[in-house]
Amino acid sequence: MTAPQAGSEVPDRLKTGLRRAFSRPPGYRNVFVWLVTGMLRNRRGLVGALLAAWFNLPLAVLLGGIGLVVGGVAGYIGGAIGGNSTADSWFSDVPVLGSMLSSALLQSGGILGLLVGAGAGALGGFLFGLLVPWIAVAAVSPFEGLGRFLAQLVVAFLCGALYTLYGIATESWTLRISGARKPSRRETALIGPILEDCANRMGLTSTPPLLMLDDREPNAYAATRHIMVTKGFLDEFDYAREPLAGVLCHELTHWRNADAVSSHFIRGVALPLYITYNICSWLLQITRGTAQFIVMMMTWPVTVSIKYGVMPMQASGSRAAEYLADQGAVYAGYRDGLRQVLARFRGSFDGARNGWEESVLSTHPPSELRLEAIEEPGVEYPLPDADNPAVPMPVIVTSSLARD
Numbered sequence: 039m040t041a042p043q044a045g046s047e048v049p050d051r052l053k054t055g056l057r058r059a060f061s062r063p064p065g066y067r068n069v070f071v072w073l074v075t076g077m078l079r080n081r082r083g084l085v086g087a088l089l090a091a092w093f094n095l096p097l098a099v100l101l102g103g104i105g106l107v108v109g110g111v112a113g114y115i116g117g118a119i120g121g122n123s124t125a126d127s128w129f130s131d132v133p134v135l136g137s138m139l140s141s142a143l144l145q146s147g148g149i150l151g152l153l154v155g156a157g158a159g160a161l162g163g164f165l166f167g168l169l170v171p172w173i174a175v176a177a178v179s180p181f182e183g184l185g186r187f188l189a190q191l192v193v194a195f196l197c198g199a200l201y202t203l204y205g206i207a208t209e210s211w212t213l214r215i216s217g218a219r220k221p222s223r224r225e226t227a228l229i230g231p232i233l234e235d236c237a238n239r240m241g242l243t244s245t246p247p248l249l250m251l252d253d254r255e256p257n258a259y260a261a262t263r264h265i266m267v268t269k270g271f272l273d274e275f276d277y278a279r280e281p282l283a284g285v286l287c288h289e290l291t292h293w294r295n296a297d298a299v300s301s302h303f304i305r306g307v308a309l310p311l312y313i314t315y316n317i318c319s320w321l322l323q324i325t326r327g328t329a330q331f332i333v334m335m336m337t338w339p340v341t342v343s344i345k346y347g348v349m350p351m352q353a354s355g356s357r358a359a360e361y362l363a364d365q366g367a368v369y370a371g372y373r374d375g376l377r378q379v380l381a382r383f384r385g386s387f388d389g390a391r392n393g394w395e396e397s398v399l400s401t402h403p404p405s406e407l408r409l410e411a412i413e414e415p416g417v418e419y420p421l422p423d424a425d426n427p428a429v430p431m432p433v434i435v436t437s438s439l440a441r442d
Contacts, residue, residue: 060206061263063294064243076262076299077202080359083300086351087308090343092194096311098167100339105163106156113155118148194307201306202299206262218249218266225250229267229286232279236287239370246293256383258285260292262299274382281382284367284375291366297359301352308348315344349399356401361411368412376412380405381423 066072078084089095176183205212221229229248237245249266251257256274259266265286275281292298305312318337325333367376384405402408413419 061246063246063296065294072296073199073202073299076296077198077303079296079300080304080352080355083304083348083352083355084307086348087198087304087311088191088194090347091308091311092190094168094171095347096339096343097171098164099342101167102160102164103339105159105161105166107159109159109162110152110156112159113151113153114148115151116155117151197309198303198306201309202302205302205306206299209261209263213249213261213264213266217253218251218264221248221250228272228277229282232283233265233286233290236283236290236370236372240287240290240294240366242290242294245290258289260289260298262293262296262302265289265293275378280372280375281378282375283370284372284377285379287367287370287372288363288376291363292359294366295359295362297356297363300355300359304348304352308344311340311344311348314340345399353399353401357403360402361408364408364412373412373414377409380409380412 060069062069062072066075172183172187175186226248233245233248237243246260246263246265249264251266251268253268254270254273255268256271257268258271267282267285271285272282314337318333318340321333321337322330364376364380367373409419409423
């Protein structure tokens with residue numbers, strides 16, 4: 039009997055490792071179909087990433103800002119001069135009223151010119167930065183312009199694909215160094231059967247590995263190949279089955295739809311801009327005073343492109359994915375369980391700090407609208423919600439009387 043060759047074991051181990059690293063949800067014919075489906079799922083976010091990182095958006099923002107200032111100043115001066123000359127020609131013969139109207143037209147003409155000039159300058163500068171470089175190349179040679187355009191697309195998609203493959207292949211390692219761990223025997227006995235039941239109800243023939251996070255914040259996450267539940271979530275609902283099943287169905291839908299693959303790909307496409315943005319943020323944190331102002335003036339086009347270009351469009355697609363994932367819990371028969379979770383956490387899941395982040399950059403829709411979307415037809419759901427009892431606001435009793 040011949041002993042197995044050492045060299046043959048290495049390819050077998052490599053194949054097994056690759057198969058495990060790129061294990062896909064059921065329903066996809068092969069890994070390629072799974073990856074492409076996930077990459078193209080959030081089209082709005084993908085368009086934003088392409089424009090921002092590869093098609094001159096920071097340059098357009100910079101020239102738009104310059105046009106805003108230059109156009110506003112020129113418009114104010116032109117409007118003020120025009121208003122003053124109009125007043126002189128129309129009301130020069132009226133002693134008191136003429137001087138009053140002259141002053142009013144001088145100010146109103148300047149303000150009107152400022153608004154028109156700023157708007158026209160910003161729009162003109164933005165379009166100039168976005169389109170003129172491509173028009174200039176196409177004017178020399180249309181084929182060269184088309185070739186550069188296609189080359190930009192190929193490089194962008196290659197960058198996104200490599201980043202996605204890297205993120206999927208290293209996911210287990212990345213999650214574990216960030217604090218995720220395999221569940222204990224008791225946690226497996228509690229969550230494992232519920233996860234299997236959810237998968238069976240949803241028609242899934244397999245489930246992703248379960249990981250636990252020893253975090254007191256109640257939450258659950260779906261990655262490309264794993265589902266994570268925090269200890270805080272189990273404690274928040276006293277280890278009850280219904281809310282846990284509702285959330286697991288929600289996360290299984292994310293996993294099945296390859297939403298995490300989409301997030302990886304969009305970030306990979308915009309990776310050059312994200313790297314620049316992170317460097318800019320780091321420089322703003324370590325500088326103070328004049329140096330910080332200089333850094334801000336040099337880097338603001340990148341910041342604007344990320345915060346007002348890439349992130350809003352990606353967040354818009356993510357909110358649509360959240361509504362769809364909620365329907366996964368409804369389909370599996372755990373509508374009430376998910377309602378308990380959404381009613382309990384009526385605040386933003388993203389920890390937004392202001393109105394812009396809460397409304398535009400939030401990756402999750404408002405919980406009240408999510409509750410409305412999963413309501414059973416013909417059933418009344420009056421406020422206050424029974425799953426979310428009102429919490430009395432703490433009151434500090436003080437006295438205005440002077441102490442002895």
